Amino acid sequence: MSEPYIRTALPDDDEELGALDRATWSRLHAVVPKAQPPYAPFFDDKHVPGDFLVAELDRRIVGYIRLVPATSLVCNAHVRQIQGLAVGEAARGHGVGRALIRAAITEARRQGARRITLRVLGHNTPARKLYEAEGFAVEGVLPEEFLLDGEYVDDVLMGRSL
Incomplete structure (x- = not known):
């Protein structure tokens, strides 16, 4: 498999990103119910194309990452x-997630950021290991923050300096 091409999402990516998002839905990372038809658009007022970087292989979108300001506060x-990372099943294990994280770090620096943070479910070991390998550290844990399928799951706060 070749290296993924990373680019900013375009409005025309809505349908393909929506399909990828539904295909990658899992209780390992999702705290909202699985989407059911009729499907809402992937992009909306709070989720605009410019917030997303997408990974392409052979001109097909195989992953995305959403990078946004942590809050609207000037300080x-x-x-x-x-706030979101997804990689299609066929592209997993080929460096797509790592490439997206690195692209997000580069983009955050380009935007003048000094820090980058995220939240990940405590039981999502693959994601946590990937983030740790890219320099993120656990900075806090909200114990039993979510009740998912009858199990309490921690919300893990991770971050790193840029």
Whole structure:
């Protein structure tokens, strides 16, 4: 498999990203119920194309990462937050997630950020290991923050300096 091509999402990516998002839905990372038809658009007022970097292989979108300001506060403008990372099943294990994280770090720096943060479910060991390998450290844990399928799951806060 070749290296993924990373680019900013375009409005025309809506349908393909929506399909990828539904295909990658899992209780390992999702706290909302699985989407059911009729499907809402992937992009909306709070989720605009410019917030997403997409990974392409052979001109097909195989992953995405969402990078946004952590809050709307001026005093927090130096922090970016990853709020979503997905990689299609066929592309997993080929460096797509790692390439997306690295691209998000580069983009956060380009935007003038000094820190990047994220939240990940405590039981999502593959994601946590990937983030740790890319320099993120656990900075806090909200114990039993979510009740998912009858199990309490921690919300793990991770971050790193840029």
